[in-house]
Amino acid sequence: MQAWSLEFLPLLIVLSSLLPGLLIFTLKEQQVALRTSLNLLGVVLKLVLVYVMWQGVKAGDNYEFRLAFLPGADLILHADALSLLFVVLSSVLWLATTIYAIGYLENSPLRSRFFGYFSLCVSATVGLALAGNLVSFLLFYELLTLATFPLVVHRGTPQSLAAGRRYLAYTLSGGLLLMLGVSLLHLLAGSPDFTPGGYVLPLLATEGALLKVAFALLIAGLGVKAALFPLHGWLPQAMVAPAPVSALLHAVAVVKAGAFGIVRVVYDVFGVEVVSSLDLAWPLLFLAAFTILFGSWCALAQQDIKKRLAYSTISQVSYITLGVALLGPLAAVGALVHLVHQGVMKITLFFCAGNYAETLGIHKIRELNGVGRRMPLTSVAFTLGALGMIGIPPAAGFISKWYLGLGAAEVAQPWLILVFVLSGLLNACYFLPVVYRIWFGVQYSAWPAPQRFSQRLETHWMLLVPPVFTMLLILLMGLFASTELSPLSWSELIVEREFSFDD
Amino acid sequence: MIDLSHLLWPGAGLGLVSVVSQGWLVFSLILWVLALGYSLSSQAADPKATRYWLFMLLCFAGNMLLITALDALSFYLGFSIMSLAGAGLVLHSGSKQARRAGRLYLQLAIIGELLLFSALVLRAAAAGGLYDWQSWQTVPLDHLTIALFVLGLGLKAGFFPLHLWLPQAHPVAPAAASAVLSGAMIKAGIFGLWLFLPAGDPLLQQWGQGLLWLGFGSAIFGALAALCQQKSKQILAYSSVSQIGYVLMLLSISWLLVPEQQALALSALVAYAAHHAFAKGALFLLAGSASRYRLSQLDLLLLGFFVVSLAALPLTSGAMAKAALKQATAAAALPLALCLYLGALCTALALCHLLMRFRVEQRELLSRTVADSMPWLQRLPLLLLALAALTLSWGGALPSAWVSWLPLELAAYTGLSLVALAPAAIWAASWPLLLAVPVYYGLQRYAAAVLQQLGRRQRWVFFCSLWLKRRYQPLA
């Protein structure tokens, strides 16, 4: 691999969505073809670049791009196995979501603005994944907030504006706490690159109290996006955004950014050793466990499909946090693999919810009765996604749950299995009735607002292909978990690299 | 054995490495194929046939997978596919009863699955991250894990007191589905217990006693509860509760025996399970046909054959199975003889009741409509099941060259049936049956109303299920 590509590939991957995004801003509303091709060009280019980088990282290449930023803290884009996991997830799902969004927003106004911010959002996510130190992470974390806000309020209705305000109130506060934490840590330990095993170990003896403060600040800041319990308030409201946005927000961009940040902070900044010797994992563990149950419990009462999905996200994302907080290798595998699995499953569910809303005008769960006959493919995708969320094989969710459970037993916290079981039960309680209505329910009134997008297909093909594609991913990831391509194998590789430093 | 660990998940593999799983696979497969064949005719006019076949085949696949699985994850995969697709079968008719039975089934199935999940996780963790059950055999158990296994798998097996869903779900499903539900699918629970609880474990010695009595309780309870029912399919369902109790007893006995004698008990276990699968499956099919068609002489003959077989009349597969059970209890030196007589009496009573209700239902049907005779496509599976039952009990008497190609030690089961031919055994098997007839007559004469009253005492299950539903799905 040439030296220039080692240096500039990470930058190119970020730019491959940033530049099309900026160009799209300047386009007129009517330039549909140009906009679509710019979008797709960016997606394809990014996927190719990510593939090249993936091969490189597997071979052990060290991709790194540096730019002077703050004194003592460069802006670093660095590709390691962990960041690649997130990069691949977001690029692949970006592909699906872009296609979906093109279909979803056909003939709606302000598309240039939408797709512009959409690309910016993905650029920020990828940048966040590639960020090589805390300061760069902070930078992209805030940019992500800014890029997603216009998407949340895209509809411009009073509800979406209220949701946008709330979203900002939460995420900006979170960003601020993160900034406090990062600056404190910068003062204590500087801002070196993320290091497997962490870099604050030398400070353990002298600065224990401040390290605790920094950890609390960082987790609180990240917890806002990861929707940890008292900080989750923005998420259910933000689902008023258009379906592709909710899909991206819940599956990849925002909540995952928080969860990914927690992974980074625990493994690459503090390190397992410091976290366990300062007893920092316990509060996180309890919080995550509570959030899992709390989110599921709230989801039960929701009658709106997207709202139910939103609360389910709160619960599911905390699986990742919980897995990280367990501090064991198996739990870490579970957490990382759930990062991917949850993303794919949740995006499928949101795609389907969007399809129901767009094609038949269905927003409430009780309106879903008998929709399985009218929209079979979408419904199959929804069912598989739901089964995955409950953790039923062969859907992917089972694999992550299995590893999380093993991880809990491994570190001698078997009571956590109870948490998983209860959450699985609650998941079943709020997903299975929906599935039941879809397949076995009897349609009792006409669809609220039916539309015919296609003569042969149940809906517009651009709305149908993405959920089917992600549904296949769910099955493949769940069934062929041991193959080299699977997220599970990649997570095991990451964990091997992360934990080999503790021995 | 097929190694899939590089494709699916670590440790994944399929294969039949034990006599028990081989036997289990064969009888399940036979029942499944015949039930599917029966469905060809019974669901021919079903507007929702596609859905029926989808769930039926999914259940089939799941059932086969869980028997052939060599690792916990594959077992769990098969188990959950089977359980969830089973809900589709229970819900199939879409009637009110089906919907509430389906709800109950799903609630308990999900709970059972999650319990099983936690048990498996605990076990895998105890085994140091190995998932194949071969390597679990040497890992010591703990009480929590055993309890989770018994509860999780017991909810599927449906022995007392985990049987709640069973008498509700079986009657509402299509006949072929009830047949496999009762004949093959609930046995998956027992199979799982055998698979995941290594016999040599010292803790199992403690649990074995308890489970033995639980099985016995289930056997008695099921038979008595069957007496209180009026619908033939419900009687059959309770009879399944009763029979699965015997299977559980056999499994517990196998744990209590010394290792050298375990093979005997396991043979008895497979034999009993196979016998029950054939007989109960056939009776459910017959019940399904009887609700629509007129039964011919041949059909009545078949009915009689399967009923006496279940009642363990000498020379039938039932007698063989019961003899095996007695032998196993004797080997374990358990003072169960009297209890077994009591059990046989109760079973016989239930079967008398079944016959009576069959007759009543058939009469009602004929008084309403002019029913056709049963089509041959439905009769053929019944005949084949009868043949299978006969082979099970007398296959060993055939020249060994005829059966040696079978992947099973069929002779082991046949040896059991030869034991049942001793005069003492014949007498021991017969007198509870002879006693049953007058007792049943007396009961019908003097206590019919009370029994009916008792039979209605099962609505609380639905109330609980509905209450639970309202918790997670409040009224808008």
Add this chain to the structure above:
Amino acid sequence: MWPAVLLVTLPLAAALLMLLWPRRARVLHFAVAVGLLPLAVSFLLQVTVSGEQQWFLGNWGPLLAIRWQADGLTTLLLLVSVTLHLLVSAYVGSIQRRNPLPAAFWPLSNLLLASLQALWLSRDLFNLYVCLELLGMVAVALVTLSGDKALRPALDYLLYSLFASLCYLLGVALIYAGYGVLDIPMLAGQLEANWLNAVALTLMTLGLMLKAACWPLHLWLPAAHASAPAPVSALLSALVVKGPLFILYLLWTTLAPAAFLPAAAYLLASAALGAMLFGGIAAIRTPYSKSLVAYSTVAQLGYATLALAFILRFNLPEFVAAMWLFVLSHALAKAACFLAIGELQHTLGARQVEQLKGASQTMPLAMFAFAVAGGSLIGLPPSGGFLAKWALLLGLWQSQQFFWLLALVVATLLSAAYVFRVVVLAFDRAAPTAPDFSPQRLPQYLALLPALLVWVMAVFSLPLLTLLKQEL
């Protein structure tokens, strides 16, 4: 030396010429404004290369002469003033057809620049007074350009400003009475901690705080800045209020005896706290868009004052860097804000914040400029505001000022609240305010330019800190 002298005299001369020759005022103005830019850049490079420079005007001896001194900070301020001056003039030029400002704008803005440049360079107490007074009067004159409605705020501004100057002058007189010297470097370290000096410094500080609109002496600012024409408000908010702050910094870091420092630090810190909190709250509550931006100035000055207070208490390089980074980034960001809001206000006919509904569709560029500049005001990375806040945070953590960290968090949230109050409205699609005429692009781009500059600033943090001679 020549660049420095030219930087002051060129605009001064131009202003005089314009008075004589008003018809050529615009041409002359742009010639001068464009010419000053390379001059300022070259001066900055010169100082960077050869270090601090100083001159005694008129070649008098040190006791009599006025000392001018140029270090990194001064040259930076010079450059920023020149840049913003050019930018604002370009904006005024671009809207000339639509709503022309009175011709008096050209000479006045040149005078403003001249007095401001002299202020940055001067290190003489009395000379600073003259610059300050001139600056104040020109600023008031500029406010009156928007017509009769601005007269009352302008007059109030003038009275406050005169009073403040007199306070300052009295302080200067008292110090001169004690030491007979006006030259700041010569006075450095001389002042004893006696009551006369205390009174003098208090008076000067009071005057300067009044001029710099430090809370609670800020009352004149919102009215004056809100009623001035948008480009003038940009100049006032971005540059004029920074002048007194600069003098305050000089006074307290070089003149004041160490014994006074803690008291001054408390005074300034509490003023800063008030500014950050009440300024922010007022900006959130005010119904008018321009007063929102004006109150935001009050709040943002609070950060700089806070940094100054901590310079006095702890003398960490982080705080010095924070103070001047705040000043620089606020200058750029606030100019962008005022220009953008002015453009929005004019095109949409919207004086009230509520009327900015849907601006992100009707005038995306201006709204984007406002949002981007607002990002810097909040301190989102990677902007100049972030840089400043980062330095302040590092300093506060280092000196373990947990209360002030909390205050900073609250203040930042308040600033986010008022910035996004506007931005969220801009995304309202229900009832967008229609533009009165088709929006002009050039002025919007001119509003965007400083906003982008302030974000670019973040990448040049190291050269900036080198110029400020602060190591983080």
Add this chain to the structure above:
Amino acid sequence: MLSFYLYLATAALLLGVGSLGLWRGPELLRRILALNVIGAGIFMLMVSLAYRPVLYGEPADSVLHALVLTGLVVAVSATAFALALLGRLLARPQ
């Protein structure tokens, strides 16, 4: 010596009167005048300070004189400006 203190006292008095006038307000003209009085007080103070060396037989401080002159110019122009503004304000149609 006494005269020096007398000057100082006068200056202080002027300052006091001016400040009181400014404080009391509220008419704008009154405030402008008050500011002028304060300015006069300060200049008085400066002139008396310039006079101080004379007490010890040295020449008066010419720097201060220069400053006062400059200050007077500034003050006069400021007053003029303020009065002009006030005039425009009062001439404004209500």
